[in-house]
Amino acid sequence: MTEPVALTDPHLAGDAELAFEGALRPKNLGEFVGQAKVRGQLQLLLRAAELQQRSPDHILLAGPPGLGKTTLAMIVAHEGGRPLRMSSGPAIQHAGDLAAILSSLVPGEVLFIDEIHRMARSAEEMLYLAMEDFRIDIMVGKGAGATSVPLDLAPFTLVGATTRSGLLPNPLRDRFGFTAHLEFYDESELREVLARAARMLGLDIDAEAIAEIAGRCRGTPRIANRLLRRVRDYALVEAADGGSGRPDVGAVRAALELYDVDALGLDRLDRAVMETILTRFGGGPVGLSTLAVSVGEEAETIEAVVEPFLVRIGLITRTPRGRVATPAAWRHFGLDDANTTAGSDTPRLPIDDL
Numbered sequence: 433m434t435e436p437v438a439l440t441d442p443h444l445a446g447d448a449e450l451a452f453e454g455a456l457r458p459k460n461l462g463e464f465v466g467q468a469k470v471r472g473q474l475q476l477l478l479r480a481a482e483l484q485q486r487s488p489d490h491i492l493l494a495g496p497p498g499l500g501k502t503t504l505a506m507i508v509a510h511e512g513g514r515p516l517r518m519s520s521g522p523a524i525q526h527a528g529d530l531a532a533i534l535s536s537l538v539p540g541e542v543l544f545i546d547e548i549h550r551m552a553r554s555a556e557e558m559l560y561l562a563m564e565d566f567r568i569d570i571m572v573g574k575g576a577g578a579t580s581v582p583l584d585l586a587p588f589t590l591v592g593a594t595t596r597s598g599l600l601p602n603p604l605r606d607r608f609g610f611t612a613h614l615e616f617y618d619e620s621e622l623r624e625v626l627a628r629a630a631r632m633l634g635l636d637i638d639a640e641a642i643a644e645i646a647g648r649c650r651g652t653p654r655i656a657n658r659l660l661r662r663v664r665d666y667a668l669v670e671a672a673d674g675g676s677g678r679p680d681v682g683a684v685r686a687a688l689e690l691y692d693v694d695a696l697g698l699d700r701l702d703r704a705v706m707e708t709i710l711t712r713f714g715g716g717p718v719g720l721s722t723l724a725v726s727v728g729e730e731a732e733t734i735e736a737v738v739e740p741f742l743v744r745i746g747l748i749t750r751t752p753r754g755r756v757a758t759p760a761a762w763r764h765f766g767l768d769d770a771n772t773t774a775g776s777d778t779p780r781l782p783i784d785d786l
């Protein structure tokens with residue numbers, strides 16, 4: 433049974449968006465919706481470690497943002513009653529940063545490194561030995577007089593998260609005992625995520641409205657929860673202005689239209705990418721870096737955040753020569769590919785229609 437979260441919860445003040453996310457985070461595998469296969473695999477791994485009274489094997493969680501990697505890392509620690517240390521690749525820019533973390537771990541601790549593919553190469557190499565032998569070599573001194581001093585570590589479990597597992601060097605990837613690939617959630621799972629969040633918030637929302645949000649949240653629980661929050665805001669303001677204040681399907685559509693979320697759940701960046709491929713490049717193929725420059729976004733964001741979803745819903749395909757729009761994309765944007773040529777009089781997307 434989930435604990436209700438009061439709408440006036442002081443934790444929802446301040447950085448409300450983050451507090452909201454934290455409050456809704458499932459605390460154990462039983463509360464974690466979807467990803468049945470990964471849940472089963474993790475359950476077995478944790479139980480086996482418990483029976484053998486040892487730390488669970490190192491775990492790599494791979495998949496697009498917002499699918500529950502941080503949540504699962506917290507669950508791994510929580511289920512085994514183990515302390516959790518959280519860090520991230522960008523925060524580990526020198527081997528010394530990692531040595532400081534590793535040498536201060538207590539026995540059995542879970543070390544979560546988010547965006548592990550962004551860790552410095554020197555730290556990565558230190559991690560190989562740490563993961564395998566719970567030991568690191570610390571260099572003391574410089575130049576010809578430098579010596580390496582071995583340092584034993586407390587046994588720990590590394591949980592690494594990455595949106596780009598392809599960027600991890602093989603020696604690092606091979607040292608994880610288990611790699612979980614998180615998939616986008618289907619609509620019934622998202623309905624469950626939303627119903628749970630609405631229950632926790634004490635929000636009275638009907639099944640039709642929940643289904644409408646579930647269809648527009650890019651297969652991603654974080655987005656589902658965020659859209660639910662926007663719908664709740666909309667209903668609150670409507671009630672204050674003398675309206676019904678019911679978060680029904682009409683309120684959902686109005687709120688999401690206001691926030692530029694279209695019927696497929698595409699947001700501004702998704703649409704900017706599609707607009708570029710369809711109208712500026714006649715449907716493609718377009719290379720990733722050209723695409724990134726055209727929409728003014730990092731290539732990594734396009735590749736890790738935007739593309740996986742557009743590929744999954746069949747709006748683009750990846751070819752060796754670049755990204756290509758599918759017939760479904762032309763249809764969704766109400767465009768006719770025969771009339772579109774790169775560099776010519778560019779047809780505008782019927783944005784109002786989205």
Ligand SMILES: Nc1ncnc2c1ncn2[C@@H]1O[C@H](COP(=O)(O)OP(=O)(O)OP(=O)(O)O)[C@@H](O)[C@H]1O
Binds near residue numbers: 456465466502
């Ligand atoms: N399976 C799930 N069931 C219910 N809620 C979930 C689930 N997965 C994620 N969430 C919700 O989505 C939010 C985002 O999840 P989380 O932070 O774990 O994603 P992430 O994959 O770590 O994202 P990032 O890669 O951006 O760090 C959480 O606060 C949680 O409330």
